[in-house]
Amino acid sequence: MLEKIRPLVEEVDFKVHLFLKEMESEQFILSENLDDGFSSASLIKVPILVAVLDYIEQNKLSLYSELKIHSQNKVDFSVVTEQDLDECTLYELLVWMIITSDNSATNVLIDFIGMEKLNVYFNRIGLKATKLQRKMMDFERLQQGYDNVTNARDMAYLFTSIYEQTLLSEQYSNLVLDILSRQRVHEGLKRYISGDVQMAHKTGSLDSVFHDTGIVYLDSKDYIIGVFTTQLSDVEAGKRLIGRISKIAYEYFGSNERRSSI
Template identity: 40%
Template structure:
């Protein structure tokens, strides 16, 4: 569509003003149309890969391999640094799989994530990525595993992959209707809002997942605007974190304003 060509040009102007790499995928869920800029480029995923872990958990639960109300006891061996609350708690607490999944998404809890990776198996998570048609998404290491990073193992994705996941969730086709609805419910409670929402109204309805590393900020999700809904995925790296966040915010605000017209 002609208007998307114009939007794309405007976003490319914003991107040209920064030194780093920016990947964008926009998709209008009402019109089933959109565009991407560097959308198929493989980049470090940071915590965005947690979307795939959540999907694998719900897939196995839907196959009755276990129940989301099954519990795992937290041990000292599981301690993981970085984002999250589990690392602050005493060992011996019991958490359901659903609670661990919720913590993994809404506060990006790394310890909850690593527990779920061990529980599900890295190979199974990556196999689901292939089954879903993801091209560049791969879980190569656990969260905060600096040794694995030194040895060249890491977690990757691309803007087009993240957009596809959100499209499947919105269409209630990710695993099945129940799994998609549960994913959406958890993603709507995401507590980190300084990227896509940076310059948007504070009461915006958004279901999203973000991630960050040094000089890297990623965010992607579904934004509702009146009767409209659209997907915005913006992955940035190669510049200071604040500049990454501001760039995501600017592009997100541009798209929001255009959708509001």
């Protein structure tokens, strides 16, 4: 597997950060640029998801409490904006934030917890390089040098914790996995996989980055994979690379069970 992935990484003209982790042994099988920071894009929505559920749990709130949606939080690329909703339940906001990467839902949830409190929570659970510094689609703040950032090591740690259900109660841990498993954006890790694979994952995209990271469930062996591409001149090239690496990993881990099922 390594001899197939390494040339793919070396031949591209953009930067690649990646990890592949077997969950049975919890060992990194492959890693590249684990500690180099980069723009998180919509990957930041995964720790926000966990943080909001922790807040709901700690404060004994209902998932079906409704939040007001103020006009300043309604931005493009949002089913919330498309529907011109004035209020929405916490549950709906969390689901839309992940499965369609809804930016309006994310902004409402950032206001619900508060940016500073979210960053305190990220640090408390062990995310050392992940920081929220702007709302979604706030390009003015981005131009001022404030971006949402993370690194591959933090994402590996976060998805390992989600897999092992160490951050939340069993009920809310299962909800996190359920929402991530309902992801509707499949341009990266699932791009070249023809099988009906179960994957709990999240993408992130901006003009010069494309990321996809998540948990892959197989009968033979579960694994966590993250591929993060930065300094892209062509976002589609990043998506294609992620798809190719993901297919190699899937074939490596799933070859035995596919043969036994034929």
